[in-house]
Amino acid sequence: MAGKPTPLSGYPELLPAQRFAETEIIAILSRIFELHGFANIETRAVEPLDQLLSKGETSKEVYVLRRLQEDEGGKDAGLGLHFDLTVPFARYVLENSGKLDFPFRRYQIQKVWRGERPQQGRYREFTQADIDVVGAGELPFHHDIEVARVMAEALAALPIPRATLQINNRKVLEGFYLGLGLSDTEAVMRVVDKLDKVPADKLSDLLVSEGGTTAEQARAVLALAGVRSTDSSFVSQVEGLGVSHPVLAEGLDELAQVIEGCQGIDGVDVVADLRIARGLDYYTGTVFETRLAGYDQLGSICSGGRYDRLASDGTTTYPGVGISFGLSRVVVSLVAGGLTADRSVPSAVLVAVSDEESRPASDALATQLRASGVPCEVAAGAQKFGKQIRYAERRGIPYVLFSTADGPQMKDIRSGDQVPVDPATWTPPAEDLRPSIATTQEKNP
């Protein structure tokens, strides 16, 4: 390879200290998902093209695979890279249905690929973190509450700006529209879904022209979309709009249960937000979107909902409820804003080397430190000690261990303090053991 390669647009990569921040976020997500009994799985990166193409609008963005030495019609000609983790999960559930226990809770943190035009927060290769609960035949409603709560706890625990988990229920929208006397509720929902992109007066016109409403019905539809509360008071707000329908009542009850179930989690806002429609997806009840404070331009960073039919093999239907966190979308944006770790290496200690002859002695000191779980590295060369300290400084390593005539001494290069230590028992303060994430992001503004 000659010359300096240039980055590929749409394929973000991180420097080591930035990657540490990402792996910390993955570790926090995994820990919380596992505390709630979600098992990790990984699916292959490829799916048959016909399966990928049957899933609607994303189909045009699929990357197709071809073996370099193979004819167009070869065995691999029908494979493409997955563009989300839901299609492969549905296939995995069907393929392994006899070996899985239902309800099946899984989390999956993997890369996906889309041939989109790269723009802020949109990449061609990116990582998503999905949780889903899937049932065989049926899936009780309480799993909607569960999934909302798990992701709310995760959003609260992550070192990211404060998130707002916005929850709605398709039955509220559908029931309300039916109660208004509208029959093509999907057409109305598709227009409501544009609420963030189109001014309110324009939207009113669109509801009439595309949604098939009267001007008065359009006003009611927009009034519903304006309802929002952090507790179940949204129910009386909706009732105040004077529309009633059994489907609406069912949706309000479900949504109230989800909102109540997410109370008492510090560090995140959970709101019933009746403008959330997710008009283009196949959700049948609860729907989720998430906004990150100060990052409006990212859109929803965490979305999902209830599917009555995640998958079906003709005999059994598998309903599911899930939510997908846009890991790369969030991490790459936060990294651009300064999210990083305070070290570029895991090492807490640099073991100095006096001269190359004594390198085995330095190696032995390092082995002692590692036996107590202290990450460390031995200096690459026997340079002057000032140079070895600067070597540690550049990498953010807080301690340097020197061999002196009086035995090993540990220098905290931030304070300059140097004390005799026994490398077999010394450990740093807990906060120095691993790199920590340095960010100016305020969780609770």
Next chain:
Amino acid sequence: MAGKPTPLSGYPELLPAQRFAETEIIAILSRIFELHGFANIETRAVEPLDQLLSKGETSKEVYVLRRLQEDEGGKDAGLGLHFDLTVPFARYVLENSGKLDFPFRRYQIQKVWRGERPQQGRYREFTQADIDVVGAGELPFHHDIEVARVMAEALAALPIPRATLQINNRKVLEGFYLGLGLSDTEAVMRVVDKLDKVPADKLSDLLVSEGGTTAEQARAVLALAGVRSTDSSFVSQVEGLGVSHPVLAEGLDELAQVIEGCQGIDGVDVVADLRIARGLDYYTGTVFETRLAGYDQLGSICSGGRYDRLASDGTTTYPGVGISFGLSRVVVSLVAGGLTADRSVPSAVLVAVSDEESRPASDALATQLRASGVPCEVAAGAQKFGKQIRYAERRGIPYVLFSTADGPQMKDIRSGDQVPVDPATWTPPAEDLRPSIATTQEKNP
């Protein structure tokens, strides 16, 4: 999706309990790599085709990408999936050379893709775990010892059969061949590389016909390939063959240092094995291969070596030394032999539900357990307690928490013991907190 999908040959996937065994192995590898100061990075899955194709024999197995809606000559037409982690790492080093500190230690655990014909231990999609140390301009020899030791410690710590790390040095082979009066040392090495596939008498003929040796030189070449020792006694064995050359002496000295540096690690065999040639790779000194006891058919599960020229941008050359562990190759084989976890879920406790009205109370008990770090799940339905216990049994969950008139009681469903507990303070014995790997593999036979 209608009907049951069938697995794709060459794309192995794991069930949740099997995947847990894999994630444990990844966690052990990561911990040991980080204890030695190796930083994790992740590179994109794609590289420009011209870069992939310039790397020799693997080129014919590359998967090429095409956007479904794009013409053949489109912007993405020149991209392929990486077939190893070395090509992307070399590119990453060049691209970020100004932002990295050298020597740069990194580990990378990612999927790679090869369009090979699937067979045992060979997949089209598989995960590798690589460590490398790379220098700018120069890289001291002691990093060869370091990389060998790190991987030997990892192999010893993994829940896999006993591994034998076989180490050689290209300079030993090259110097010996030069000392024999042979000039086309590469041709000889390519023949020696077939030692595992071709019978010894046939190999002797091949050395004459393809390697350009005399029959006597062929005997000497094969005698060298037979040298093997777990300490530095191989040096005198080689000296006993009566060949001398300065390059041979240098190689023997380096190899002895690597072998000495790997002494004292329990649970792994480290041997100087002079038949290891890795004839088709671009190594210039130390070379590594690894065999797994009882899994000869897998071939080498962990290979690598020293490159004097990992990458170059025309101004600076970046030498490196590294080793790559074939994670999928090992895990998928061991899973076929029974490697799995004793649970299909992370949950240590199933919180029983008496009736749907009391589900919030069960949820509250679960929240208390989770606050102490105990993974748990709440029963999906308010079935009879016997059914809820069987629900736990099927998943391998060891404890069920019941609400009784006398307060919460924890049942160990293996022993049947049931005792009153305070869910705010109860934690299981450490060995029950997480799933554990159940395997019949003996580390030390």
